[in-house]
Amino acid sequence: MTTDLPRRVNRRAGFPESELEKCGLKLETGAPVTGAVAAGDAVALASGDGTVRFFHPETDPTVTMAHNGAVLCLAADGDHVLTGGDDGRFLRVSHKGQVEEIANFGSRWVDCVAAGHGQRACSSGRTVHVWRDGKATAASLEHASTVGGLAFDAKGRRLAATHYGGATVWERGQRRWRPSKLVWKGSHGAVSFSPDGRYLVTAMQENALHGWRLRDKSHMTMQGYPAKIKSLAWVGGAPHLATSGADEAICWPFDGKDGPMGRTPLCVAHGGKRLATCVQSLSEENAVFAGFQDGAVLLAELDEAKDAVVVRGSTGAEVTAIATTRSLSHVLIGDAKGGVLWTTLWEGEAHARTV
Amino acid sequence: MDKPAQIPVTVLTGFLGAGKTTLLNRILTEHHGKRYAVIVNEFGEEGIDNDLVVDADEEVFEMNNGCICCTVRGDLIRILSGLMKRGDQFDAIMVETTGLADPAPVAQTFFVDQDVADRTRLDAIVTVADAVHLDAQLGEHHEAEEQVAFADVVLLNKTDLVEADGLERVEARIRKINPYAKIIRTARCAASLDEVLGLNAFSLDRVLEMEPDFLTSDHDHEHDDEVASVSFVSETPLDLDRFQEWFGNLLQQRGQDILRSKGILDFSGHRDRYVFQGVHMLMDGSPMGPWPEDGPRMSRMVFIGRNLESMGLKEGFEACRAT
Numbered sequence: 007m008t009t010d011l012p013r014r015v016n017r018r019a020g021f022p023e024s025e026l027e028k029c030g031l032k033l034e035t036g037a038p039v040t041g042a043v044a045a046g047d048a049v050a051l052a053s054g055d056g057t058v059r060f061f062h063p064e065t066d067p068t069v070t071m072a073h074n075g076a077v078l079c080l081a082a083d084g085d086h087v088l089t090g091g092d093d094g095r096f097l098r099v100s101h102k103g104q105v106e107e108i109a110n111f112g113s114r115w116v117d118c119v120a121a122g123h124g125q126r127a128c129s130s131g132r133t134v135h136v137w138r139d140g141k142a143t144a145a146s147l148e149h150a151s152t153v154g155g156l157a158f159d160a161k162g163r164r165l166a167a168t169h170y171g172g173a174t175v176w177e178r179g180q181r182r183w184r185p186s187k188l189v190w191k192g193s194h195g196a197v198s199f200s201p202d203g204r205y206l207v208t209a210m211q212e213n214a215l216h217g218w219r220l221r222d223k224s225h226m227t228m229q230g231y232p233a234k235i236k237s238l239a240w241v242g243g244a245p246h247l248a249t250s251g252a253d254e255a256i257c258w259p260f261d262g263k264d265g266p267m268g269r270t271p272l273c274v275a276h277g278g279k280r281l282a283t284c285v286q287s288l289s290e291e292n293a294v295f296a297g298f299q300d301g302a303v304l305l306a307e308l309d310e311a312k313d314a315v316v317v318r319g320s321t322g323a324e325v326t327a328i329a330t331t332r333s334l335s336h337v338l339i340g341d342a343k344g345g346v347l348w349t350t351l352w353e354g355e356a357h358a359r360t361v
Numbered sequence: 362m363d364k365p366a367q368i369p370v371t372v373l374t375g376f377l378g379a380g381k382t383t384l385l386n387r388i389l390t391e392h393h394g395k396r397y398a399v400i401v402n403e404f405g406e407e408g409i410d411n412d413l414v415v416d417a418d419e420e421v422f423e424m425n426n427g428c429i430c431c432t433v434r435g436d437l438i439r440i441l442s443g444l445m446k447r448g449d450q451f452d453a454i455m456v457e458t459t460g461l462a463d464p465a466p467v468a469q470t471f472f473v474d475q476d477v478a479d480r481t482r483l484d485a486i487v488t489v490a491d492a493v494h495l496d497a498q499l500g501e502h503h504e505a506e507e508q509v510a511f512a513d514v515v516l517l518n519k520t521d522l523v524e525a526d527g528l529e530r531v532e533a534r535i536r537k538i539n540p541y542a543k544i545i546r547t548a549r550c551a552a553s554l555d556e557v558l559g560l561n562a563f564s565l566d567r568v569l570e571m572e573p574d575f576l577t578s579d580h581d582h583e584h585d586d587e588v589a590s591v592s593f594v595s596e597t598p599l600d601l602d603r604f605q606e607w608f609g610n611l612l613q614q615r616g617q618d619i620l621r622s623k624g625i626l627d628f629s630g631h632r633d634r635y636v637f638q639g640v641h642m643l644m645d646g647s648p649m650g651p652w653p654e655d656g657p658r659m660s661r662m663v664f665i666g667r668n669l670e671s672m673g674l675k676e677g678f679e680a681c682r683a684t
Contacts, residue, residue: 037448055448076446092415092443113416115443131418151420152436170422170435192425193435211438211474212425233475344448 020320030349039340042327046085052077090116122158168194297325375489377460513562616642629683
């Protein structure tokens with residue numbers, strides 16, 4: 007990895023504008039960016055004004071007015087995206103601007119969405135609704151409190167929903183979904199299965215992660231963060247789980263028999279005194295993007311001895327979304343004030359090619 | 362880093378039928394040119410006329426930090442965070458609670474969740490009380506006492522339906538629970554909105570306005586279970602270490618019974634006034650500039666809660682005096 011971050015840089019003053027930024031496309035969308043995800047060859051970006059934008063490496067970005075209010079959540083569904091909004095609608099949006107309403111919950115928000123192998127799920131209040139390809143009616147999965155996070159495993163056979171007091175893993179049977187409860191005191195939000203499906207990890211209301219080894223429901227607590235963890239990403243082959251919530255990307259090892267238990271995490275992409283608010287994997291490159299509360303985005307290998315590169319300098323607005331195209335050609339960064347950077351990762355003077 | 366502006370949040374509490382929705386609709390229709398987001402509970406009885414009304418299930422969560430009285434409103438964290446994602450912003454947010462709600466988890470949410478605290482601020486807890494029924498409700502429901510105890514403003518409503526001496530009696534009852542709340546007598550919630558909104562009652566600045574006149578400690582012996590208040594004054598400066606040890610232990614052990622606490626303190630060897638306020642065992646405090654030159658340096662402290670008599674507060678406070 008190239009080092010364009012001098013060791014004695016005055017990090018209090020913020021990171022300088024990067025070369026990648028100078029050759030990229032910058033937009034001021036006017037509304038907070040609420041999420042970004044790779045969809046087909048493009049990257050989709052959701053905003054607080056209800057719009058969904060698609061950024062394609064070859065063509066100009068498109069804008070679709072999808073929700074009448076904020077887009078609260080976003081997930082890729084092939085080359086489409088699923089979105090949930092505070093207008094109570096669960097939508098499927100294409101890059102051509104077609105909007106299909108899957109469901110409408112009226113004054114109840116759609117808080118979480120997930121997609122996997124032709125299945126489309128959303129949560130509104132305490133209920134998760136799951137549609138299977140080709141079926142008009144949804145299965146309704148009930149929980150004791152409002153659902154805070156929703157995720158399919160890699161095979162689409164299990165669906166995890168988090169709530170107060172733990173998580174419920176629903177396993178798809180022939181006729182119905184069967185629940186299995188994972189109990190841990192406190193309120194749980196964002197959730198993710200490890201890529202091999204052996205672990206489930208949740209971000210808690212407290213400044214901590216909680217994990218379960220699904221085989222025996224044994225617990226893993228990962229704590230000591232100075233702030234709430236808003237973002238999780240699986241990185242590299244081991245894999246590591248990269249997390250926000252500290253002044254660098256905290257990456258827990260999930261290889262071996264016991265995963266991160268009794269081991270220390272790798273800490274990369276140090277941001278000075280700023281807190282990381284968003285992480286994203288540069289998949290297959292064993293590298294992680296870390297976005298910070300001052301708008302800076304660093305890219306670092308999972309190697310504490312190596313320095314990070316600046317992808318985006320400090321702008322003053324918290325990074326709320328980072329996504330790369332599936333081909334890893336481009337990265338999209340969005341912030342809480344509506345600033346967007348869309349740039350290639352592989353061109354320009356100080357590119358990140360040597361990762 | 363740019364610090365985003367904090368949007369004020371007004372919490373409306375009060376028993377069913379006291380007039381919360383009437384007040385809410387007055388605020389929404391009379392404050393022209395202001396944009397509000399309104400968070401209502403599922404049991405709201407009347408329609409609310411506003412662009413943005415959000416339905417909430419009141420979900421009270423215990424924080425997993427070993428403290429049984431540290432509860433928050435999980436739905437508020439979710440909804441306030443969601444509202445901050447919208448492109449268009451609001452001048453203020455109103456939260457209407459159910460009649461039987463305990464205001465503590467609402468207030469504690471603003472202490473505990475960093476995102477909520479960064480982007481919003483609790484402006485005031487406004488309790489709408491029914492002048493006809495409050496007396497009976499206070500006797501029957503803990504929640505009614507709590508709503509009065511937490512109030513920054515008590516809107517004593519339906520005063521047209523009560524005789525003058527009855528009104529005096531109910532006001533005295535409110536005063537006994539919470540001598541620091543501002544009581545506004547109204548019929549049909551016809552209070553001036555400036556008395557209800559934009560109060561900044563939870564800012565430490567406002568603690569400085571605590572009237573020393575109120576702070577006389579002449580309380581009857583209360584029934585143990587009743588909410589009451591006590592206050593203490595010391596002209597001798599306090600010792601910081603002793604105070605921290607005593608007060609820390611007190612909140613840790615008795616925080617469940619201490620609903621609200623406030624104080625302005627003079628620590629020996631410190632130039633600045635130290636100001637704090639707390640809800641149960643959560644506390645926010647900081648030095649607030651030097652003492653005024655023309656006034657006395659005097660530590661003052663107020664507690665509102667249950668079983669205060671059994672906490673040895675007076676002795677504890679007096680033992681903090683620097684010698």
